[in-house]
Amino acid sequence: MSVSRRNFLFTTAAASALAALGKPTLTLAEEAAKGGTKWTKGVCRYCGTGCGVYKGTRDGKLVMVKGDKHNHNAGFLCLKGFLLPQILYDESRLTKPQIRNKKGVLEDASWDEALKLIVSKFKGSVKEHGADSVAFYGSGQAYTEETFLSNKLFRAGFRTNNVEGNPRLCMASAVGGYVTSFGKDEPMGNYEDIDHADVFLLAGSNTAEAHPILFQRIARRKQANDKVKVIVVDPRRTPTSRLADLHLQFKPGTDLALFNSMAHVLIKEGLIDTKFIKENLNFGKVKKVDQTWESYVAFLEDYSPEKVSKITDCPAEQIVEAARLFGAKGRASMSMWCMGLNQRSRGVWANNLCHNLHLITGKIGTPGNTPFSLTGQPNACGGVRDGGGLSHLLPYGRLAGKAPHRAIIEKLWDLEPGHLPSAPGKNAIDMFRGLDEGSIKCIYIMCTNPGQSLPNVTRYRNGMKSKDTFVVVADIYPTRTTELADVVLPAAAWSEKEGVFGCSERRYQLDEKVVEAPGEARADFQILLEIGKRAGFGAMLPYKTPADAWDEIRKLGKDTPYAFWGITRERLHKDHGVIWPCPEEGHPGTPRRYVKGVDPLVPADWPRRMKFYGRSDGKAIVWLRPMAPPAEVPDKEYPYYLTTGRVIEQWHTGTMTQKCKELKTANAETMLELHPDDAAALQVKAGNGVRVSSRRGSFVFRANVTDTCPAGTVFLNMHDPERMCNLVTIDAYDPGSKQPEFKICAVKLEKA
Amino acid sequence: MKLNRLGFGMLLLVAALALGTALAGSQEPAKHRFKMGKKKDCIACHEKRTPKVFKEWFACDHGLFNVKCAVCHGSVGDDFTLEPVIARCTGCHADQVASMELPTMKGKTCFTCHAAHALSPHGM
C-alpha cells in the first residue's frame, strides 16, 4: 500500500470526523469574501518586503486584506498580513489626546490644549536652552510625506539636526555598508534577482520568519531548480535553515573572520573575476582608499579556513564549501542579510565584507548576482534612509554636516543661506542618553516605541520618565512608551491615512486611505502640520494633504542618484509601485542600478559594464576589515552569549500583532531558548523560570529547552511588551553607523 | 456499572442511525479543546498530540513557508474552526476562492481536492 493512499485515507477520515462535529461560524473576513466588498490597492503595514495588498472595505470598515497579484508578491501574504484589519479595531485604541496631570496620571484633553502645551514647551526650550535641546524621533513605519514634514519642521523650523528615526536601530549599518563600498546607499538589485540566482547566501537573516514572502520566493526558486543551493550563515538554527544545503553555525560575532576566510578561499581557488577587479575596484583600509589588490591578498593570508575555524567554531571544510558554492563560475549568487550583520558594533564592516565577496567574484549587476540588504520596516528605506530622516542626513543622499549640501536644500526650501543648522544632530542612542543626562529637554516620538525597543532600555526609560523632560508620543495604541509620556496624541493608523512606502527593492508605492480614524485620532501628517503652524512655521509648510507635499519631495530627489521625478502621484495611484531611479515621467523604473544600458544614470558611452556613480571614478571599494570581537564577550561572571531575534507571528514590539486574536496567543510570550546541555547544567526543565542577567539588568523568562542555539548561546525574541529582552541587551554601538549591538551580549543564567 | 455503561455505549451505536443528522447538524460553533493560557506556538502541543497532522503540514509548502495553524483555523477563541472556512484562503488565493462560485465547483470546497494539511497542489 502506498504512503499516499494511507495519507489520503487518513485525511478523508479526519475530515469526515471533523465535519461531524458541527458547523463553524463565519468571521468578519469570511463575511467579506461573500461579496459586496470594495477593494482598494495598498501596501502591507509590516516588514520591509512591501507586499502589495488589496484592502476590502464594507460599511466604512476594513474587513479583509488580500495579496495584490500584480505586485512583486504575486498575490501572496504572510500570516500577519492576512490578519491586518484587526490592528485597527482593538478597543484600547487611543481616540483622545491625553496630558499627564500633576499627580502623574494621563488625563483626557482637547487637541487645542495638547497642541498648545507642546508648542509652548518646545518653543520655550529652544528659547531657553537652544534649538538642540529639542528632538524628533521618527520611524521607518511613517509615510515618506510624514518623515519629510518632520524633517522640514525640525531642521528648517526649530533649526536642529536632532531629527532621528528608529531605522538607526535596524538599517544604519546597511546604509554605512552601501555608502562606503559603492558610494551611495540602497541595494542595487531587486526581488526579481531571486528568480535568477543559483546560490543564496543568507547571512544573519531569519528570512523565513522576518521576510516570509521573500523566503517563499527563494524556496520556489529552489523547488523549481534542484541545482539551486542555499547557504545559511547564522549562529542559530531557524526555520530559514530548513532550506539550507549548507548551514554555517558559528560563534556569535565571528562572521567578520568567516567572510574574510571565504574571500581567502575564493582567491586561492581562482574563483575571482580578474577583469572586473582590474576595471572596477579600488581598495581601502580604515577610512582611506590607499590599498591595492596585492595588499588585500596579503591581508587575507591571515584568514585561512583552518585558522578561522578555530575562531568561529565552524568547520574549515564548511567555509571552503561555502566559498566554492558562492564563487562557482557561471552561476549567479545573491546574498541577503539583515539584523545579524547590521545590529553589531562592527555592523558596517560586516556589510563591507559581504559586498567584497560579490566584488572580487564580479557577481554583481547581472540578473541573480547582487548583494541585497533586507529591511525590517515598510518605509525605513523610502522614508527615513532616502528622505534623510537620520540626524546626519538631509533629504536624498545629502549630509547635514556639509555646507554645499545644506545650501542645496536651503535653495529648494526657499530658506536664507545659512538657515539650516550646521551642528551635527544626535543619533538614536545619544539622543536618549541626552534625555537621560539633561541635554535634551523635549522630544517628539512618532509611530515608534523606544520605551521597549531601545537596548539597555531601563536607562532610557528613566530618561523619558523624568520630570525634567517633556515627552510627546503620537501612536495608535497605549505602548511601553506612552506610559512614560507627558502628552499622548491619538494617531490615525495605516489605512486611515494615505502615504508612500518605499521597500527594500527601492519600490515606491502608495498606500491608500480606505477608512476614517476613530474618535479624535488624526493623521501624523496633520498633527505635525498643526504644530508647525502654531509654532509660527506655517509659511514654510504650505500643504493641506500628503499629496500636496509629494511634488516637493520629488523635486528634492531630482538630480540626485535617487531620481524619482517620474514617480508622480497619479502614477502611484495607478501602478503597483515603481522602482527608482525613474528620472522622467513615463520611465519604467530601474531593476538594476549602476548597470550600463539598464540604469538611466549611467552614460551610454561609459566604457565598462557598471558605473558606481556614487564615487567620482565610478569604482567600488573593497575594504580590508579585520576580525573584531563584539563589544561584550562571555567571561567567568557572564558566561553565556545572548542573541535576539524574531518569530513570524509577532512584529516588533507587538503593539499591532497582539491586537489580532489569532496572534495574541501564538508565540506571544518571549521565552528563553536554552540548549538541553545548558538546561541540564542549570537543572532547568522546559517551562521553568530562568533569571537572565547582564551587567545592565535582569529578568526572569520561562525556558524553552531546544537545540536551536549551540550550548553556551541563548536566545530571546524582541516582541513581548511584558518580557522585554532589552532589559538585558547592550547599548554599545557601531562607531560608524551608530547602530547598537542588539544581537550579542554576555549574560549569566540562574534557575529562578 | 461498567456493563451498564457498555450497554449504553452500544445502545448509542445502534441509536446513531435513528438519530439521523443530530450529530452533524449541530450548529454550535466548534471550540479549541484546550485553553491556550501560555501564549505558546500551536506547534508546541500539536507536534506531539497530532503528529500526523503536524508532519503533513510541515512537509508541505504551508509548513515550509510558515503558514501556521491560525491562518486557516483562526484563533483558539470564538472564531476557531476545525474545518477552515474557505474565505480564510482569500488572503493568498483570492482567485481560487472566487472560482469556487463556478457551477462546476458546486458542492465542493478547497479540501475536496486538496487534502487538508498536506494541501497537495494539482498535478503533483
Added chain:
Amino acid sequence: MNNDSKNPGPQQWPGAFPEEGVAIVAGVVIETIPGEAPRVGARLASVEGLELVGGDGDRRLAGVWSASSGKRLLKSVETLLQQDEQLLGIFPTFIGREDEADAGEVGNGARELAEGDTRQR
C-alpha cells in the same frame, strides 16, 4: 459506505468488514459525558492507532483510527468503551481500506490526487 465527506453524519459500525488482513482507516466521532471531552481526549492521546484531530471542547472528539484489520478495530473500540467511564460511544464517520480495492468510496477526483501525491520533501 458514506460518500459525502462534508456531512457524513453518525453511522453504525458495519456488520461485515473487509476480509481479514486488510488494514482499516476509520474516521470516528467520540461521544463523552458533557464537558468531559478535553479530559477524555487527553487520556485517549496514548491509545495506539487512534489519533485525535479535533473536538468541540465539550462532549465530542474527532479522530482517525487505524488498525490492521476490522476485527481488531472493533475489539479496540469495545475495550475502550469498557475501560473509560466517561466515554459514551464511538461512531464511525468514514471507513476506508488500505488495499485500494474499494475505489467507490473516493469521490470528486480526490482519488487521482491521492494516487499522484508522492511528493516528499
